[in-house]
Amino acid sequence: MKKILLVAQREFLATAGTRAFIFGVLVTPVLIGAMIFILPRMMHNAPPKVVGDVAIIDPTGEVAPALTAYLTADQLAKRRDADYKRLQEAMPAALRSSGGSRVDAALSTALGEVPILTVVSLNPGADVEAAKHPLKAVPGKEAASANRLALIVVSRDAVVPDAGTGAFGSYQIFVRAKLDDRVEEEISDGIRDAIIGARVRKSGLERTRIDTLTRIDKVTSRTVTAGGEDRTNEVLNQIMPAAFMGLLLVSVMLSGQYLLTTTVEEKQNRVVEVLLSATSPMELMVGKIFGQMAVGLLVLALYLGLGVMALLSFASLGMIDPTLIVFLLLFFFIAYLTVGAFMAAIGAAVNDIREAQGLMTPVMMVIMVPWILWMPISRDPNSVFAIVLSFLPPVSSFVMMLRMASASPPPLWESLLSVVVSAAGAVAMLWFAAKVFRIGLLMFGKPPNFATLVRWVRMS
């Protein structure tokens, strides 16, 4: 046991003590956090203020005045203000209170600066093709007066229906290249509002009355739990299963990959024969697996800790059932032992890392299945497909984690049965790996295939 711990300690320090690990695993989350903080500031000044005119050919004579009123700077500012308040209300309370001025800045950025738009009413009989010409001007290279942003052509029957068919006409909009989509949206909204207003007026109805009757504010549901009730967080509900499975997959695959690399290196460096003169192959393999398991646990603890902190800041920690974390750890050990044993066997069998890729590809594709299918599995976690996968090692641990973190978790007995089946898979893989490891470590030459590995297992 002492030798196993010595090997494990060296394995852990040789991996977790490297600059590549510290940068890749520890610094990356910090960088992501920093980017989240810095990006909004960089983006704040990004969109330039839009100044220009919107031409309209309005044969009805009813739409242009309403569009002019809609696109005044005052009206634009008012609507921005309303949107801003709506976004603020939709935001979780914790983020709103902790974010402070940064959140305000981010919201302002999302909405953009208020554009200065001038509506130019063209002669109803004007040539449309000639009217489009100013749109072709290159922005900034022409005089300010030539800064045409859009041309709207309203149909003759847009306000009063065609006498023959009884159908309303519509409008056409032509815009300059690279026009800010928010400005285009404002113009489209304005013309639609102006046409509807004109139609209502012509029909002898009262616009404000219709607006009042057709308006219902959107509401969000509230989730009721034993601990009380809170607004349903749909985004977190969707992310949670993927987050748990992703955490499991990343920590297992990362440490498994490290195990493969260090085993191949030991074989390539020929240090393995020296080690085998001091330890048994089993002690060496188990020590290496334990060492990289500690690396995986470190990664898991780090990212889980970050996740818990993020949930704390959203005041949504209650969303996580503590048993879920217990099962996460349990499935980590099982999945890691399965994948780690396989990686150790491959590392011992091959001559270099390139040869390892050939043997790993089919197995990696199987392990990635839950990741590819996370959406259908998390939407319907109790489908026959999901249930079958959650009892099939080596993917069982990942799929069961996905199901358990979903909105409709499986019954406890299914989770426990999955643990037992997955653990049996891990034991079988360890048995296979121990045999391949012992023979493979001192085998050099022709790259092995799966048939060779099976022959080695029979030999030993």
Add this chain to the structure above:
Amino acid sequence: MPDAIVLKGLTKTFGDTVAVRDLDLVVPQGALYGVIGPNGAGKTTTIRMILSIQMPDRGELSVLGHRSAMEAKDQIGYLPEERGLYKRMRVGHFLAYMARLKGDDGLDLETRVKKWLERVDLGDVANKRCEELSKGMQQKVQFLMAVMHRPSLIILDEPFSGLDPVNQRLLRDLVLEEHARGATVLFSTHVMVYAEQLCDHIVMIHRGLKVLDDTLGNIRSRFAPRSILFEPLDAAADAGALASIPGIAGVQQDGEAWEFQMAPSAQPGTVMQAMAAAMPPSRLELRRPTLEDLFIDIVSGESAEAGTLRAAVREHGSAHAGGRA
């Protein structure tokens, strides 16, 4: 006191190739054994089986009184032929780690690591990464790794390959020190000079078979000298004419020297007297076969003597092993 190593009928095959065939060997405690043989003879496989790194297909073995080296790994020091170090690890840490793996975790380990490094003129490399060392330096570090924990049995596979003459001498002295301390030493080599200089017992393996197993003294006495080295006083003289002297079976010139093969029935004293009388010599020497001669004879398998030698060795070797068993 049990023998350090006892092998009985050890056999190992790889596919269709028999690497070691029915090998019997007894190495007493405190002995210094040299295992010689050409490349691919089965030396490394034999050593790996002794160390339980590879398992024999057939046969029995005992190492330091245990049925397997697994039970005595901490008492064994091993320098493999395929040298290996953790490239990124610091030299001092590597040696301490390997010593701990061998069960040596005394409080003074760090100090001893430094002392050993100084002993092999590497006092300033403890904090360097292994990959920063030259090949020769790496080999010395690996040798330290094999002896630092004061093992009872030291197995060295081709310990002198890749070393310059100064370091070969240093390593040879260290091996002799360890032997003088009481450790049993078994080393393999195909550099016969070192086997002759160091060992008191030679085992030769060829194509998986043991073809020689005896003390160096016995080998020398059993294989009587059968050739005479002659250098004429007058360097221009044609010494080839001496081939007509009765008892001379053949002659070969090598620069200024001439090597005369004696007929099996010839008396060396009579032949040498006749040669000196016929032509004044600057050098006249009865040449003993070196280990290298025996080695080449057996490996080439062409000479009639090689066949006789092999038969004699087998007879003697089995008697030797039988006596021990």
